[in-house]
Amino acid sequence: MSSSNKFDSAFRKRAREIKIKPSPGVWDQIDQNISGRRKRTSLYTIIGIAASLLLLVGFFGLFQLEKTQNEVVATNYTVDEIVDANTSAYSNALMKWVNTSKEVGHAYRSEE
Amino acid sequence: MQIKYIKVETARLIERCKEGDRQAQKLLYENNADQMLGICRRYMKNIHDAEDALMRGFVKLFNKLHKLEDPTKFSFWMRRIMVNECLMQLRKKKKMSMTELTDYVVPALDNQVVDKLSADDIIKLVDALPTGYRTVFNMYVIEGFKHKEIAEQLNISVNTSKSQLIMARRRLQEQLIALDSDTLNNQAK
Numbered sequence: 001m002s003s004s005n006k007f008d009s010a011f012r013k014r015a016r017e018i019k020i021k022p023s024p025g026v027w028d029q030i031d032q033n034i035s036g037r038r039k040r041t042s043l044y045t046i047i048g049i050a051a052s053l054l055l056l057v058g059f060f061g062l063f064q065l066e067k068t069q070n071e072v073v074a075t076n077y078t079v080d081e082i083v084d085a086n087t088s089a090y091s092n093a094l095m096k097w098v099n100t101s102k103e104v105g106h107a108y109r110s111e112e
Numbered sequence: 113m114q115i116k117y118i119k120v121e122t123a124r125l126i127e128r129c130k131e132g133d134r135q136a137q138k139l140l141y142e143n144n145a146d147q148m149l150g151i152c153r154r155y156m157k158n159i160h161d162a163e164d165a166l167m168r169g170f171v172k173l174f175n176k177l178h179k180l181e182d183p184t185k186f187s188f189w190m191r192r193i194m195v196n197e198c199l200m201q202l203r204k205k206k207k208m209s210m211t212e213l214t215d216y217v218v219p220a221l222d223n224q225v226v227d228k229l230s231a232d233d234i235i236k237l238v239d240a241l242p243t244g245y246r247t248v249f250n251m252y253v254i255e256g257f258k259h260k261e262i263a264e265q266l267n268i269s270v271n272t273s274k275s276q277l278i279m280a281r282r283r284l285q286e287q288l289i290a291l292d293s294d295t296l297n298n299q300a301k
Contacts, residue, residue, distance in 0.1 A: 004281065008253045010226035011234075015254045018150035018231045021161070026167050027141055033171040034137070 122185040132179050137174055145170075148194050150231075152251050154238050155198035162198075169197040195255055199265060202243060225288050237287050245280035252277050 125143075128136035148169065152162040173193050180189055229237070238246055247266065251257040252273075257265070262273040 002265075007226060012254050014226060014229055014231070015154060015234050015238075017148075018153070018234060019151050020149040020153055020162075021147040022145050022149050022163055022166060026145070027138060028165050030141065030170045030174070031134070031138075031169045033167075069176075 122186060125178070126177065126183045126186060129174065130165070140172055146188060148190065151191060151194045152198055153235060154254065155202065155247065156264065157239065157243070160203065165197045165201050168201075169194045172197065175298070191255070195251070199247070202247060225291070226270060227292075237284060237291075240287055241280055241283055244276050248273055248276035249280035249284075 115288045117214065122143075125136050125140050129140050146167065149162060149166050152165040152169070156162040156165055173190060176193075180186060238250070241249065248262055251262050251265070252259065259273045259277075262268075263270045268271070270277075
């Protein structure tokens with residue numbers, strides 16, 4: 001290896017090791033100069049999040065509506081059932097009273 | 113294993129930067145800024161101009177990152193962007209006056225002295241070179257450009273590029289001899 005090559009190699013090695021910490025303002029300037037790209041990306045992100053939230057709210061709303069309708073049906077069914085049951089009980093009691101009255105009437109007539 | 117992990121991490125970081133992730137962009141900048149400023153400082157005469165080149169270089173880097181297909185070439189690609197930005201700034205300032213030599217005698221240079229130099233010494237040595245010498249020396253010796261490439265980049269002839277390199281080496285030799293004798297004198301005291 002010639003003296004120039006040895007020198008070049010040694011100099012290259014030392015020079016490539018040089019590191020200098022930039023002042024904090026450099027990143028701020030970079031940040032400002034690429035802000036257009038960031039705004040576009042952020043807008044897409046915001047639209048994405050908003051769409052997801054809307055979908056979520058929509059599904060939740062639909063689920064709630066369906067649940068409420070089921071409860072109303074269930075409640076109506078229960079009331080009908082109660083009314084039916086009460087009506088049956090009343091009819092039975094009435095029939096029992098009529099039958100008892102008939103029996104009592106027969107017994108009274110027999111005694112006569 | 114460690115190098116492979118770093119490469120995977122860098123590749124992921126590059127992908128996030130391509131998507132416009134600002135945190136990733138800042139991290140990529142923080143991981144490389146000090147080394148890139150070291151490059152810019154070798155080309156530019158003062159830290160203010162070097163930081164300006166660094167800033168412009170990183171803006172270009174982020175705006176062109178989607179064109180980088182192979183992430184393993186990122187480091188080389190980034191260095192080239194910084195060097196190109198420095199050359200553009202130097203061309204704007206029109207500080208490069210280049211003359212051609214008639215004799216092409218290459219001076220004998222002492223590489224053992226170079227091994228003793230600190231980063232500050234290297235910057236001082238390179239700073240002391242005229243802009244034309246410094247630019248060709250940086251491009252040829254440190255970045256590894258060929259004379260033909262330098263000639264195309266700087267819009268000069270191949271012979272002018274060779275001349276600038278020889279003159280840069282002569283100047284550096286003089287400076288190194290002076291620096292070495294100063295160091296020896298200081299050690300003797």
